[in-house]
Amino acid sequence: xxxxxxxxxxxxxxxxxxxxxxxxxxxxxxxxxxxxxxxxxxxxxxxxxxxxxxxxxxxxxxxxxxxxxxxxxxxxxxxxxxxxxxxxxxxxxxxx
Numbered sequence: 102x103x104x105x106x107x108x109x110x111x112x113x114x115x116x117x118x119x120x121x122x123x124x125x126x127x128x129x130x131x132x133x134x135x136x137x138x139x140x141x142x143x144x145x146x147x148x149x150x151x152x153x154x155x156x157x158x159x160x161x162x163x164x165x166x167x168x169x170x171x172x173x174x175x176x177x178x179x180x181x182x183x184x185x186x187x188x189x190x191x192x193x194x195x196x197x
Contacts, residue, residue: 120170128177129184144186154179
């Protein structure tokens with residue numbers, strides 16, 4: 102059995118992010134870090150489910166429970182999916 106010499110660093114959450122310095126690109130980077138190592142649907146599958154995701158987001162916003170930062174994180178997640186589907190990783194037009 103191999104033990105890690107150091108534990109993995111804690112994963113950054115929205116609570117760790119300073120709302121004053123939050124940007125869309127920072128949120129997208131956070132989304133990507135949260136997805137690392139996870140089995141994730143293909144971009145085509147995600148785009149096919151986009152109307153469902155957008156309706157769920159709209160319903161969530163209408164409940165009044167979402168903070169601006171939480172809503173922005175969820176929108177950044179959608180942006181990342183759409184961007185990844187339109188410009189696959191490694192394409193020359195993918196922004197980083």
